[in-house]
Amino acid sequence: MAEMTAALSNGRLAAPSPELLARFGALAEAEGLIDVAYTTYDAPFGLLVLGGTSNGLVRLAFDPLETVVDDLSERISPRVLAAPGRFDGVRRQLDEYFAGSRRHFDVAIDLRLAGSAFRRAVLAAADAIPYGQVRSYGEVARSAGSPAAVRAVGSALGANPVCVVVPCHRVLRSDGSISGYAGGPERKDFLLRLEGSR
Amino acid sequence: MSVQLPPFQQLLDSHAADVYRFVRAMVGPVDADDVFQETFLAALRAYPSLTDASGLRAWIFTIARHKAVDSFRGAARRAVPTGVLPDEVAVDPARGHDPQLWDGVRALPPKQRAAVVHRYVHDLAYDEIGALLDCSADAARRSVHEGIRKLRTTWQK
Numbered sequence: 001m002a003e004m005t006a007a008l009s010n011g012r013l014a015a016p017s018p019e020l021l022a023r024f025g026a027l028a029e030a031e032g033l034i035d036v037a038y039t040t041y042d043a044p045f046g047l048l049v050l051g052g053t054s055n056g057l058v059r060l061a062f063d064p065l066e067t068v069v070d071d072l073s074e075r076i077s078p079r080v081l082a083a084p085g086r087f088d089g090v091r092r093q094l095d096e097y098f099a100g101s102r103r104h105f106d107v108a109i110d111l112r113l114a115g116s117a118f119r120r121a122v123l124a125a126a127d128a129i130p131y132g133q134v135r136s137y138g139e140v141a142r143s144a145g146s147p148a149a150v151r152a153v154g155s156a157l158g159a160n161p162v163c164v165v166v167p168c169h170r171v172l173r174s175d176g177s178i179s180g181y182a183g184g185p186e187r188k189d190f191l192l193r194l195e196g197s198r
Numbered sequence: 199m200s201v202q203l204p205p206f207q208q209l210l211d212s213h214a215a216d217v218y219r220f221v222r223a224m225v226g227p228v229d230a231d232d233v234f235q236e237t238f239l240a241a242l243r244a245y246p247s248l249t250d251a252s253g254l255r256a257w258i259f260t261i262a263r264h265k266a267v268d269s270f271r272g273a274a275r276r277a278v279p280t281g282v283l284p285d286e287v288a289v290d291p292a293r294g295h296d297p298q299l300w301d302g303v304r305a306l307p308p309k310q311r312a313a314v315v316h317r318y319v320h321d322l323a324y325d326e327i328g329a330l331l332d333c334s335a336d337a338a339r340r341s342v343h344e345g346i347r348k349l350r351t352t353w354q355k
Contacts, residue, residue, distance in 0.1 A: 004353055005346070007296050008303070008318035014227075016218040016234060021210075024235050033242045038207075073205035079245055080205035 025083055035077035038069055039084040041091060044098055045187050048164070050087050056108030057090060060162045062183035075113060094164075100194065103131035105165045113161035121145060122156035129170040132195045136174040158182065164191065201251045206242055209254055214238075216320060217262050223315040224266035226304060233269045237262040259330045267308045302352045303345075310345035317342045 028034050036058070041048040049068040051059030053076065061068045073080045089107065096102035114120050125143040129135050135143075141153045157168040163182055169191045173179050181188035192198040217237060222230035240261050248257070303311055309331060316327045316338075327338040 004299065004349060005318050007299050008314065009321070010296070011219055011223045011300075011315070011319035012321075014219050014222045014230075016214050020218075020231050020234060021214065023231075024210075024238055027235060027239060028242055031239065031243075033239070035246075036205075069205050069207065074202065077246060078203035078206055079242060081207050081210070081242075 025081060025085075028081060029083060029086070033079060034081045034083055034086075035079040036072045037081060037083035037086040038065075038072065039082060039087045039091075040065060041087075041094055043094070045183070045190050048094075050090060052086055052090075053110050053112070055110035055112075057162055057165060058110040058113060060165055062163065062187065090165075097164075098194070103195075107165060109162055109166065111161070114156075115159065118144070118146065118149070118152065119156040119159065122153050123160060123162075123166050123168070126157060126160070126168045126171060127166050129167060131167075132197050134170050134172050134176070134192070134197050137171060138174060140171050154179070167191075170195075170197070201249060203245065203248060203251050204254075206245055209241070209245075209258065210238060213255060213258050217258060219319050220259065220312075220315055221262055221266050223300065223303060223319050224263070224311055225269050226300060229269050233262070233265050236265045236269075240265065253329075256330050260332075263308070263312050263331075266312075270304070270308070299349070299353055302349045305352075306345050306348060310341045310348070313338055313341035314345040314349070 036051055036053060038049060038051045041050055049061045049065050051068065051072050059068060059072060069080060093102055093105055093107060111120050111123060114123055121144040122140060125140045137150050137153045141147050141150045144153065157171055158180055160166055160168040169181060169188045178185045178188050189198065218234050221233040225233050241258055303314060306314065312331060313327055316322045316330060324339045325335040328335040331338060
């Protein structure tokens with residue numbers, strides 16, 4: 001009897017293979033069941049978390065993986081799965097960007113987490129700043145159509161859900177000094193040096 | 199008022215191994231992969247409409263049990279005579295492979311089968327098994343004992 005129950009407990013040794021889990025991910029993807037996909041990207045200054053919907057890249061964050069994934073689940077849909085394959089194109093472009101050979105990202109962006117129309121306009125204005133150039137908060141406020149809203153521009157850029165790809169790091173104080181950045185001032189400095197603007 | 203469900207990946211990470219062991223014990227190694235996939239696909243389809251985030255483990259095991267029973271019925275219909283059976287079957291102790299025992303497990307009625315697997319493969323207490331099978335701890339204990347009693351009549355070592 002004891003021997004038989006011990007033999008039954010050997011069933012504990014079975015485990016799903018990585019191939020089985022990968023096939024599940026592929027089936028879920030094929031059936032359109034993944035509302036939010038995510039993966040990580042190993043950037044020169046640390047790990048980035050990428051999130052995507054069927055509309056495009058919805059998140060590029062410096063925060064810890066779990067924080068980002070919980071937030072995506074809460075704000076978009078709990079049908080969140082790790083799906084590295086969905087980010088192959090973005091990954092390649094980030095490789096090229098960090099190697100200095102890409103000056104513009106060609107990826108679909110989903111700005112649903114940006115918030116108000118004003119915040120989207122600010123991010124669109126930031127997106128229009130060319131590689132290797134910088135603008136002041138006041139200049140961005142003017143291109144977003146709200147010249148007086150300089151402080152609100154700062155908050156909108158600070159809440160950029162798709163860092164690096166939407167280049168909020170190209171916005172500086174009018175004296176050219178670095179102010180806040182979601183990834184910390186040293187990362188902002190890194191990106192500006194990479195682009196040759198510092 | 200919507201409930202706050204954890205990201206599905208978290209559910210998968212927490213329960214994939216246990217669900218796999220459960221369905222493998224329920225339907226055998228050949229059909230385990232299919233039943234595992236069907237279980238998590240069905241869960242993912244239904245996930246956003248869940249109204250209660252408190253019993254996710256029991257919920258996923260209920261789906262797994264239904265999928266296992268469906269698969270088992272399908273397999274019984276598909277079964278074809280195998281002719282002469284080999285006298286001895288290779289046993290791989292490292293993987294806990296004991297065909298005679300697992301055939302016995304899979305010959306149990308679904309509830310007893312699930313109860314035995316939860317008790318001895320998952321090492322769950324009777325109240326936990328009762329919660330998963332939607333019955334009392336006493337009823338779970340009776341299912342386990344009845345299942346084990348039947349297994350003993352066919353299992354010799």
